[in-house]
Amino acid sequence: MRLVILDNYDLASEWAAKYICNRIIQFRPGQDRYFTLGLPTGSTPLGCYKKLIEYHKNGDLSFKYVKTFNMDEYVGLPRNHPESYHSYMWNNFFKHIDIDPNNAHILDGNATDLQAECDAFEKKIKEAGGIDLFVGGIGPDGHIAFNEPGSSLVSRTRVKTLAMDTILANAKYFDGDLSKVPTMALTVGVGTVMDAREVMILITGAHKAFALYKAIEEGVNHMWTVSAFQQHPRTIFVCDEDATLELRVKTVKYFKGLMHVHNKLVDPLYSMKEAN
Amino acid sequence: MEPPPAALAARAVAQCVGPTGPWRRTVSNKVLGCDWIPGCGSLVGAPGSRVAGPGRRGRGPGHPGRRCRVTVACAGHVGARITWARLSQLRVTCARPSSRPELGAESGASRSVGLRMRGGQGAARAPVIQFTNCRILRGRALLREDLWVRGGSILDPEKLFFEERRVADEQRDCGGCILAPGFIDVQINGGFGVDFSQATEDVGSGVALVARRILPHGVTSFCPTLVTSPPEVYRKVLPQIPVKSGGPHGAGVLGVHLEGPFISREKRGAHPEAHLRSFEANAFQDLLAIYGGLDNVRIVTLAPELGRSHEVIRALTALGICVSLGHSVADLGTAEEAVQSGATFITHLFNAMLPFHHRDPGIVGLLTSDRLPLGRHIFYGMIADGIHTNPAALRIAHRAHPEGLVLVTDAVPALGLGNGRHTLGQQEVEVDGLTAYVAGTNTLSGSIAPMDTCVRHFLQATGCSVESALEAASLHPAQLLGLEKHKGTLDFGADADFVVLDDSLHVRATYISGELVWQAEEARQ
Secondary structure (H helix, E strand, O other): OEEEEEOOHHHHHHHHHHHHHHHHHHHOOEOOEOEEEEEOOOOOOHHHHHHHHHHHHOOOOOOOOEEEEEOEEEOOOOOOOOOOHHHHHHHHOHHHOOOOHHHEEOOOOOOOOHHHHHHHHHHHHHHOOOOOEEEEOOOOOOOEOOEOOOOOOOOOOEEEEOOHHHHHHHHHHHOOOHHHOOOEEEEOOHHHHHOOOOEEEEEOOHHHHHHHHHHHOOOOEOOEHHHHHHHOOOEEEEEEHHHHOOOOHHHHHHHHHOHHHHHHHOOOOOOHHHHO | OOOOOOOOOOOOEEEEOOOOOOEEEEEOOOOOOOEEOOOOOOOOOOOOOOOOOEOOOEOOOOOOOOOEEEOOOEOOEOOOOEEEOOEOEEEEEEEOOOOOHHHOOOOOOEEEEEEEOOOOEOOOOOOEEEEEOOEEEEOOEEEOOOEEEEOOEEOOHHHHHHHHOOOOOEEEEOOOOEEEEOEEEEEEOEEOOEEOOOOOOOHHHHHHHHHHHOHHHOEEEEEEEEOOOOHHHHHHHHHHOOOEOOEOOEOEEOOEEEEOOOOOOOOOOOOOHHHOOOOOOOOHHHHHHHHOOOOOEEEEEEOOOOOOHHHHHHHHHHOOOEEEEOOEOOOHHHHHHHHHHOOOEEOOOOOOEOOOOOOOOHHHHHHHOOOOOOOOOOEEEEEOOOOOOOHHHHHHHHHHOHHHEEEEOOEOOOOOOOOEEEEEOOEEEEEEOOEEEEOOOOOEOOEOOOHHHHHHHHHHHHOOOHHHHHHHHOHHHHHHOOOOOOOOOOOOOOEOOEEEEOOOOOEEEEEEOOEEEEEOHHHHO
16 A cells, blocks of 8 residues: 655645546547546545646646446435435535536435445446545545444445444534434445455545554454455555554654655656646 | 316326336326416426326326426316427426416415426526626525526526426626615605695506516515595506516505504604594495405505504505504503504504604514514615614614514605605695605605615614615515515525615616516616
8 A cells, every 4th residue: 555644634635636636637538448546535635626626727627528336325415405415415515526427426325225326336347347546435434435333344235234333424514413313325346446446545634543554554354344455456645644643653754754655656747738 | 367276186296217117107197276476397389288297288108308298287278289309308287266367376286297208408498697796685594605597587506407307598797796686665655746635637657657667776666655634546547557567567466555544643754644544434335435446456554543444454454455553642451453454564663653752662662572472573665865864763662673674665655756846645745855845844854865775874873784774675574464475585585586786785686587687887888
């Protein structure tokens, strides 16, 4: 894995955004060649989305030939509810960019047959040719998407009941009222994300530090589902200083020492203007 | 207008489940409404289509990319089948027809008929326009958001994206301007030489002229106002001012505002004494006898201290007509009783009423009265031209009750004409700068400040927020008339009547039903 450590949240968001930008542009997407991107929600990727929007507004990056697949969505929450992941993606990303609405895929938590919806989602990913870069976050309990502790590390897209940890963490979005937080969600499986050609996990903040430690310094364990990516050929963890607080000094020093290598991935920052 | 159909039949829902499953139909039936609201999702042509299921009209199971024939129908209108190729999404919302079809359906149940298939192209006819690089007044705040319009209504872009899978057909850059709901003027006596209270043969073209000339001032809907006049005038003029939707021809007419003749002698202001009336004898019948009829009437201003006013107020309210208190010497108690009977508005607060007194605040006291019906508050018109009300008085009223403030122009025919002598009702008026007097006296006779000037003056005099100033000219009058679902707001589903303003609140462009109806010279390049 690559562990990219930046000084603070803003720098980490910017690094991640630059990486995504470069990957898309270097892929040279076009009419018959779509770049498939997996996308997360939550507070961590907000800075990254803002930067991507900025690149788009400057004309450096276009999402015209990009297909996106979101990781998850609550079950039973109306699509236009302010806390639904559809609303999140629309307000924080889709409405600011030029993606074709037919290429923005999000699980439908109000589908009549939830498992069929999940299967259809897997099929869509397959039909799109698999995911080129899956961007994700990590929960305080080490989960990726809504793959709560105990989830199979080869799981596929399915319905999950949320762990109490997650419900508590999400309560702040529902006025602190636990009864309003949805208890079930549709989520891509650990196996689904593992199938991606490349995975990038964003981890910022001290409250995620322990989860990061468990994910990369301990063994592969279904109690900390992000640890599954130790077995993925191309994973990048992008984090800020605070998220490394539980790691061994040796680990942090080693990877910080590699920053000059990591920075070659984002510098030079490509632009679609040059490509034309 | 015939009465609406008695009942709506069951809803029809058909859903295609992607490429593998058959097209499932739950209930197939017709009878939706006959008042089509364009712009609510994909418009499926004119009334007269029937939702069909598979096998009956569609060619087998629905598949994205395949040709499917679908028809949608509604009660009272039959026929008109529409053929679509590459159907991706079809959504139709129908409502019971209202009694004021020109203003769109305001009441009644609505049923949603959805026909959804994944993939394929969108099928709505009207283009989607996205106004970008602007700040819009929504949810009581100025947000940095784009405004989406289709078919004359404000569109929910999130719904468009996720359900119809469509993007805008056209983007218009607003240059960082403010987009506010179109202004609504509920008290305007004429302008540009036109006097609504004059019984001419062709009142219609006078109204049309004013309707067109107020567009540059950001007014998209208005209530032509008639001052105290003899019965012949009402009989001649009222039938010639029908309710009418706005458009490139001019601002929409919401109904007539009848100011007088049932007002106080002492506080008649510029109204001619000879034509004042009372309804002591036969209450509502007297009122009808004077006006000749109440078709096209939206607001009536009267003095509540006149005998039997409560019966009259109740009768007018029952007809859906807004009753306003003005030109009156009523004390607070009388005014409160009038509100309890149904009055909802005060005509030009402070003017033509008893001044505020600390032991009897009079009509002004309604702003903070605790004896109003629960859940209701009073609206009050204010002429913010810098002349009719001292800025300090404007501030006192605004601070006491900001939610009820409605900016009105009370404009006279002299508006837009310049200095000199002009007619207003049965009287002569003298204009000097921004002031208009009854000729030969010191009595103010209406204002000649256009609505956008009033908004700017109001903002500057009260120091209120831009949002407050804009709401006073748009949202509040819409709420007064019960139109806030479609007018005075930029919420999804509302009529796309809006005005483009620069930061100093000067009008750059005016839109009605999503169509550009006026544009400032510099902006035309």
